[in-house]
Amino acid sequence: MPSAPRTRRKEDARARILEEARRIVLENGFEALTMRRIAEAAGYSAAALYLHFENRDAIARELGESGMQGLLAALTEAAAAEDPVERLRALALAYVGFARIEPETYRLIFMEPGFAASALGGKDEAGAAAFQLLAGAFEALGNAGRLRPGQDLGGLALTFWILLHGTVSLKLTCSAFLSPPEEDLLATALDSLLNGILAPEPTGLNLPER
Amino acid sequence: MPSAPRTRRKEDARARILEEARRIVLENGFEALTMRRIAEAAGYSAAALYLHFENRDAIARELGESGMQGLLAALTEAAAAEDPVERLRALALAYVGFARIEPETYRLIFMEPGFAASALGGKDEAGAAAFQLLAGAFEALGNAGRLRPGQDLGGLALTFWILLHGTVSLKLTCSAFLSPPEEDLLATALDSLLNGILAPEPTGLNLPER
DNA sequence: GAGTGCTCCTGAACAGCGTTCATTGAATAT
DNA sequence: ATATTCAATGAACGCTGTTCAGGAGCACTC
Numbered sequence: 041m042p043s044a045p046r047t048r049r050k051e052d053a054r055a056r057i058l059e060e061a062r063r064i065v066l067e068n069g070f071e072a073l074t075m076r077r078i079a080e081a082a083g084y085s086a087a088a089l090y091l092h093f094e095n096r097d098a099i100a101r102e103l104g105e106s107g108m109q110g111l112l113a114a115l116t117e118a119a120a121a122e123d124p125v126e127r128l129r130a131l132a133l134a135y136v137g138f139a140r141i142e143p144e145t146y147r148l149i150f151m152e153p154g155f156a157a158s159a160l161g162g163k164d165e166a167g168a169a170a171f172q173l174l175a176g177a178f179e180a181l182g183n184a185g186r187l188r189p190g191q192d193l194g195g196l197a198l199t200f201w202i203l204l205h206g207t208v209s210l211k212l213t214c215s216a217f218l219s220p221p222e223e224d225l226l227a228t229a230l231d232s233l234l235n236g237i238l239a240p241e242p243t244g245l246n247l248p249e250r
Numbered sequence: 251m252p253s254a255p256r257t258r259r260k261e262d263a264r265a266r267i268l269e270e271a272r273r274i275v276l277e278n279g280f281e282a283l284t285m286r287r288i289a290e291a292a293g294y295s296a297a298a299l300y301l302h303f304e305n306r307d308a309i310a311r312e313l314g315e316s317g318m319q320g321l322l323a324a325l326t327e328a329a330a331a332e333d334p335v336e337r338l339r340a341l342a343l344a345y346v347g348f349a350r351i352e353p354e355t356y357r358l359i360f361m362e363p364g365f366a367a368s369a370l371g372g373k374d375e376a377g378a379a380a381f382q383l384l385a386g387a388f389e390a391l392g393n394a395g396r397l398r399p400g401q402d403l404g405g406l407a408l409t410f411w412i413l414l415h416g417t418v419s420l421k422l423t424c425s426a427f428l429s430p431p432e433e434d435l436l437a438t439a440l441d442s443l444l445n446g447i448l449a450p451e452p453t454g455l456n457l458p459e460r
Numbered sequence: 461g462a463g464t465g466c467t468c469c470t471g472a473a474c475a476g477c478g479t480t481c482a483t484t485g486a487a488t489a490t
Numbered sequence: 491a492t493a494t495t496c497a498a499t500g501a502a503c504g505c506t507g508t509t510c511a512g513g514a515g516c517a518c519t520c
Contacts, residue, residue, distance in 0.1 A: 049468090050467090050468085053468090071363075074505090074506070074507090075506080075507060075508085076505090076506080076507090084469075084470090085469070085470050085471075086470095086507085086508085087469075087470065087471080087472095087508085087509080087510085088468075088469055088470075090508075090509080091467090091468065091469075095507075095508075096506095096507065096508090147363070150420075150423055150424070151361055151419070151423060152423070153281075153357070153422075153423060155423075156423040156424045156426075156427070167427070171427075188445075191442075192438070195438040196438075196442070198428070198430075198435060198438070198439075199435075199438055199439040199442055201416075201420070202413060202416035202417050202420055202435065202439055203412060203413065203416060203439075204416075205416045205419065205420050206411075206412035206413060206414075206415045206416020206417070206419070206420075207412050207416070209361070209415065209416070209419050210360075210411070210412055210415050210416075212363075213360060213361060213362070213363060213365075213366040214360070214366045216366075217366070217377070218408070220408075225408060225409075225412065228402070228405040228406075228408070228409055229408075229409040229412055229413075231446075232401075232406070232409055232443055232446045232447050233442055233443060233446060234446070235398075235446035235447065236441075236442045236443060236444070236445035236446025236447070237442050237445065237446070259497090260496095260497080263497090284476085284477070284478090285477080285478060285479080286476080286477080286478090294498075294499090295498065295499050295500075296478085296479085296499095297479080297480080297481085297498075297499065297500080297501095298497075298498050298499075300478095300479075300480080301496090301497065301498075305478075305479075306477095306478065306479090
């Protein structure tokens with residue numbers, strides 16, 4: 041049975057390793073995340089990392105999970121907007137903004153093979169909560185009567201996410217081919233989507249067209 | 251100046267190397283594409299590969315370029331549909347279908363850092379031609395008067411591509427979280443998009459609603 | 461206080477990775 | 491028949507993730 045100060049030191053070591061790992065990913069990209077590099081930065085030998093983590097993937101997974109919590113925090117802040125349409129735009133901006141500030145984290149979470157499968161499909165609550173924020177905006181949209189009838193709310197939320205992720209990931213890998221900034225790309229796409237799903241606004245006038 | 255049979259044998263070797271490399275990616279994934287594995291499969295030593303290719307990235311790039319030509323071929327076939335809306339749906343199905351058959355190739359082209367940047371931004375004509383097929387469908391849509399006025403054709407094509415790539419790449423990395431097949435995901439998203447950008451159809455009847 | 465565990469950590473090692481280089485062997489050119 | 495060119499190799503270097511025997515140092519017990 042380990043004593044209190046012992047476990048505390050061990051937890052400190054764990055935290056320091058993760059901290060250095062996060063810094064390396066942020067500064068030098070995900071592929072620079074090397075066991076020996078992490079160890080040196082944290083003041084350990086490479087073998088010591090295996091006393092605190094199962095392997096490199098476990099470290100990466102932990103980074104991804106805390107990254108997902110960061111995304112969730114950004115989306116939560118944006119979801120405070122009351123007007124549902126405004127909320128959607130705020131969510132979109134927050135999503136894109138997160139990916140812009142931490143592109144390597146976004147890549148780790150959503151574009152690295154193997155991670156998202158286990159994180160989102162598994163017990164990761166942050167991911168599910170983040171998606172619920174998106175879905176909630178559409179629910180609010182429906183409750184406010186702003187949606188055309190007969191639309192699947194879950195499908196709309198998925199479409200929204202597809203739009204967000206498509207914009208971000210395409211910009212991330214094909215930035216040379218995509219000249220407009222991601223905010224503009226997404227604004228255009230979102231306009232078309234909203235135009236297709238929102239009920240025609242009551243203008244107060246009677247049928248101005250047709 | 252090398253003799254004719256010499257250059258022929260050398261070209262054969264190059265082709266055989268690429269062939270084996272492609273097989274390895276298809277069967278065992280992109281990360282299994284190892285110089286030593288390719289060499290063994292092609293009957294060479296690892297060092298011999300460097301007589302035919304600059305490095306591993308050059309082999310991957312070549313695979314990506316021929317993969318892009320495959321995608322272009324699939325899209326070209328789909329673009330034969332005359333009705334612009336049908337063409338859009340056919341293009342979407344062809345895009346998703348390509349990614350389903352060759353997910354590792356798709357990942358190599360559009361999700362691997364470094365490749366798409368050089369391929370699409372550089373002199374790769376297949377990529378540009380593929381995008382032109384998407385843009386052409388919207389041009390046809392505009393020429394047929396099926397689009398609501400005041401919409402940027404290039405922006406619509408980009409939105410369409412974002413939708414396609416978002417669907418495919420999300421399904422590729424988060425398949426555990428996304429239960430519906432990519433065709434359904436895309437159909438929902440495409441319906442919303444079309445609903446937003448298409449001009450209201452003249453039904454022959456007069457204002458059936460409102 | 462001496463001895464005994466237990467925990468944390470290290471250096472060395474293994475297999476595999478991409479890549480380079482001196483050397484060989486065979487086919488071509490003279 | 492000799493000289494030249496060129497494809498191909500084996501060994502090596504530095505890197506990667508990971509494992510393991512061994513060694514310190516702390517916390518207990520007697």
